[in-house]
Amino acid sequence: MTGESRVRVFPGVGLLLMAVSLAAHSASGSRYDVNSDRPGHQPEKYYWRPGPPIKNNDGTWTFQPRTSIGEPMPDMPTRMERMIRKVQFRLVKALEAQETGGKKFQLHRTNRTKGSGESVMYVLQSGDVFEKAGVGVSVARHTLPPKIAQQMRARGKDVDEGSPFISVGISCIIHPRNPMVPAIHFNYRYFEVKGRNGSTQWWFGGGTDLTPYYLDEGDALAFHSTLKKICDKYEKGSYEKFKRNCDSYFTIAHRNETRGIGGIFFDDLTTPDQKLAFAFVKSCAKAVVPLYLPLVRKHKYYKWNSTERKWQLIRRGRYIEFNLIYDRGTKYGLQSTVTIIENVFMAAPPKAIWEYKYEPQAGSREADLMEVLRHPRDWA
Amino acid sequence: MTGESRVRVFPGVGLLLMAVSLAAHSASGSRYDVNSDRPGHQPEKYYWRPGPPIKNNDGTWTFQPRTSIGEPMPDMPTRMERMIRKVQFRLVKALEAQETGGKKFQLHRTNRTKGSGESVMYVLQSGDVFEKAGVGVSVARHTLPPKIAQQMRARGKDVDEGSPFISVGISCIIHPRNPMVPAIHFNYRYFEVKGRNGSTQWWFGGGTDLTPYYLDEGDALAFHSTLKKICDKYEKGSYEKFKRNCDSYFTIAHRNETRGIGGIFFDDLTTPDQKLAFAFVKSCAKAVVPLYLPLVRKHKYYKWNSTERKWQLIRRGRYIEFNLIYDRGTKYGLQSTVTIIENVFMAAPPKAIWEYKYEPQAGSREADLMEVLRHPRDWA
Numbered sequence: 001m002t003g004e005s006r007v008r009v010f011p012g013v014g015l016l017l018m019a020v021s022l023a024a025h026s027a028s029g030s031r032y033d034v035n036s037d038r039p040g041h042q043p044e045k046y047y048w049r050p051g052p053p054i055k056n057n058d059g060t061w062t063f064q065p066r067t068s069i070g071e072p073m074p075d076m077p078t079r080m081e082r083m084i085r086k087v088q089f090r091l092v093k094a095l096e097a098q099e100t101g102g103k104k105f106q107l108h109r110t111n112r113t114k115g116s117g118e119s120v121m122y123v124l125q126s127g128d129v130f131e132k133a134g135v136g137v138s139v140a141r142h143t144l145p146p147k148i149a150q151q152m153r154a155r156g157k158d159v160d161e162g163s164p165f166i167s168v169g170i171s172c173i174i175h176p177r178n179p180m181v182p183a184i185h186f187n188y189r190y191f192e193v194k195g196r197n198g199s200t201q202w203w204f205g206g207g208t209d210l211t212p213y214y215l216d217e218g219d220a221l222a223f224h225s226t227l228k229k230i231c232d233k234y235e236k237g238s239y240e241k242f243k244r245n246c247d248s249y250f251t252i253a254h255r256n257e258t259r260g261i262g263g264i265f266f267d268d269l270t271t272p273d274q275k276l277a278f279a280f281v282k283s284c285a286k287a288v289v290p291l292y293l294p295l296v297r298k299h300k301y302y303k304w305n306s307t308e309r310k311w312q313l314i315r316r317g318r319y320i321e322f323n324l325i326y327d328r329g330t331k332y333g334l335q336s337t338v339t340i341i342e343n344v345f346m347a348a349p350p351k352a353i354w355e356y357k358y359e360p361q362a363g364s365r366e367a368d369l370m371e372v373l374r375h376p377r378d379w380a
Numbered sequence: 381m382t383g384e385s386r387v388r389v390f391p392g393v394g395l396l397l398m399a400v401s402l403a404a405h406s407a408s409g410s411r412y413d414v415n416s417d418r419p420g421h422q423p424e425k426y427y428w429r430p431g432p433p434i435k436n437n438d439g440t441w442t443f444q445p446r447t448s449i450g451e452p453m454p455d456m457p458t459r460m461e462r463m464i465r466k467v468q469f470r471l472v473k474a475l476e477a478q479e480t481g482g483k484k485f486q487l488h489r490t491n492r493t494k495g496s497g498e499s500v501m502y503v504l505q506s507g508d509v510f511e512k513a514g515v516g517v518s519v520a521r522h523t524l525p526p527k528i529a530q531q532m533r534a535r536g537k538d539v540d541e542g543s544p545f546i547s548v549g550i551s552c553i554i555h556p557r558n559p560m561v562p563a564i565h566f567n568y569r570y571f572e573v574k575g576r577n578g579s580t581q582w583w584f585g586g587g588t589d590l591t592p593y594y595l596d597e598g599d600a601l602a603f604h605s606t607l608k609k610i611c612d613k614y615e616k617g618s619y620e621k622f623k624r625n626c627d628s629y630f631t632i633a634h635r636n637e638t639r640g641i642g643g644i645f646f647d648d649l650t651t652p653d654q655k656l657a658f659a660f661v662k663s664c665a666k667a668v669v670p671l672y673l674p675l676v677r678k679h680k681y682y683k684w685n686s687t688e689r690k691w692q693l694i695r696r697g698r699y700i701e702f703n704l705i706y707d708r709g710t711k712y713g714l715q716s717t718v719t720i721i722e723n724v725f726m727a728a729p730p731k732a733i734w735e736y737k738y739e740p741q742a743g744s745r746e747a748d749l750m751e752v753l754r755h756p757r758d759w760a
Contacts, residue, residue: 108736254714254724320734325714342736355505356488356725
């Protein structure tokens with residue numbers, strides 16, 4: 001059975017396929033094929049499996065078609081999208097399985113203006129275990145707005161206002177209800193832009209970081225050790241660099257503390273080549289379920305009292321302070337012209353409080369956490 | 381009994397007096413006397429009354445000394461501080477009188493580094509009527525940090541990094557518990573800075589604005605009419621200008637809506653002269669109690685349900701979005717070197733929620749409010 005015949009069976013697929021295959025940018029008219037620049041490039045034979053089915057809100061499933069065997073290797077935006085869709089699918093299933101009350105994710109799919117990509121956002125709200133969790137895959141094809149082009153030039157990119165780009169990324173934030181379960185955030189993205197002289201520039205960015213409200217040293221150690229193993233396979237010394245990046249990026253400067261206990265964080269990743277950089281990003285993204293689910297399983301039945309809940313809500317206030325004042329992703333979202341604003345605020349905590357001059361008692365578990373947030377540790 | 385003898389009786393006064401009278405800036409060594417630049421200026425006889433007593437947390441009172449009759453008119457920073465202290469005192473008493481459970485304001489007094497001013501902050505938290513209310517008077521004497529000097533130059537001020545300044549202001553935000561009672565915010569400030577060529581530049585700024593969660597058209601009309609009357613006395617047409625300013629300033633651009641239903645907002649106010657500009661600011665500040673207290677009395681016993689509470693908390697989420705992303709006061713606070721960070725976040729709502737893609741039902745009272753926030757009205 002070919003891809004085409006499946007499209008007829010499941011009409012929803014047509015739309016999805018269109019968005020995915022519309023790699024041709026409307027402004028430039030050229031197909032985004034990262035291989036086209038390589039001299040002597042021959043289409044690679046690649047037997048790839050279909051992406052995961054997408055569960056619709058009415059309980060039906062949308063299947064993605066199987067590509068015919070022997071079709072050339074898809075371009076990097078397509079490969080990245082396939083990969084993060086799978087990660088999204090597995091994470092959504094894994095989180096739903098943890099919900100004790102049977103709460104399910106809701107799918108919010110948004111097509112941007114014709115041909116400029118789409119957003120596939122799964123959101124679970126008011127669960128027993130997860131107070132708010134969102135896992136979104138976003139594909140955007142557009143031209144750079146002035147401010148973003150300027151920021152990219154400041155980072156050394158040869159781009160201009162109006163340069164056509166494609167960005168493909170996954171972004172996720174999980175706010176558990178139980179203060180003993182840490183919150184987690186990750187995002188991985190691929191960015192490709194046609195520069196001034198027509199050359200294609202691309203890079204990967206992203207990271208995974210943990211935000212506990214109560215510190216479990218064993219958890220922190222395990223979390224960072226796993227990340228270190230993944231980084232070591234990619235490049236010796238990269239974990240140390242990415243951990244430092246992470247601590248420095250997630251600093252709430254006006255409070256002189258970090259948002260959480262860190263993880264890894266990188267941007268403008270192009271080394272050693274596209275294939276290996278992609279392999280690294282893939283292993284990071286695939287590691288989220290085995291990194292996080294054990295922490296949920298371990299802590300989700302722990303009892304908590306109103307003091308602990310209050311502390312969690314205060315820390316969530318700091319979370320939103322960071323996101324709105326410092327986060328580049330949020331700033332990008334607010335400046336971009338193809339933003340779906342609700343998706344920018346998907347990361348906002350479900351509930352937060354601010355109390356004037358709240359200070360944890362000396363020697364308390366809350367103070368223990370603050371110690372680590374004020375003096376980030378090398379965990380692995 | 382002279383001021384001095386009182387200082388002996390109440391030792392707390394000494395500190396306060398010192399801070400107030402330390403108008404001499406440590407860097408410049410010159411006394412801040414706005415009159416000193418006026419040719420032929422004669423000290424004016426002015427019989428002024430003492431400032432209001434300050435209630436300490438232990439239940440005792442700190443009295444401010446009476447100035448001897450016949451003493452010269454104090455300089456504008458001192459007059460401004462006296463005036464806003466009185467406004468602060470009256471508002472604190474008026475709000476406490478509304479509390480049904482007897483909750484009281486707590487005083488948080490902070491002396492900045494020696495000679496650089498102080499902050500007198502009254503905060504009431506977890507009241508029955510007011511979930512969080514803060515009224516702060518702040519006096520700061522320092523030199524301009526680079527970023528702030530730059531912003532002021534962009535606004536046409538002849539200042540430099542390191543120019544000595546004094547700022548005296550009152551700032552207040554009240555977050556009531558009952559969603560039927562609107563939140564209110566106001567701040568009034570006087571700013572004086574020694575320019576590059578040694579000349580003194582000064583201006584007033586501030587405003588009062590209302591943030592209801594449910595629209596009461598009669599309230600809105602009364603609120604704006606009173607402000608219009610005050611403005612009309614000052615300058616014909618100024619209300620219209622300040623109301624437009626207010627709507628445009630309190631716009632949450634990424635949501636395409638305003639934070640509340642507006643009020644007045646102005647900055648760089650120097651006309652027609654210092655005395656009349658001060659008189660205007662004084663009448664605005666003194667109007668807060670008669671503007672707001674009737675709304676509290678009218679609505680505080682209204683019943684509310686969980687839907688209305690949720691709507692209030694969602695709107696409070698928008699409140700913090702505005703404050704952290706757009707508010708100049710917050711930005712100034714985060715950039716300033718003499719900031720007390722907890723005071724910057726005093727304005728943060730006590731509790732806020734974010735729900736993905738929450739939309740009020742068409743025709744509901746929530747939708748009615750949104751209509752006004754999306755299309756600001758001329759109320760008076």
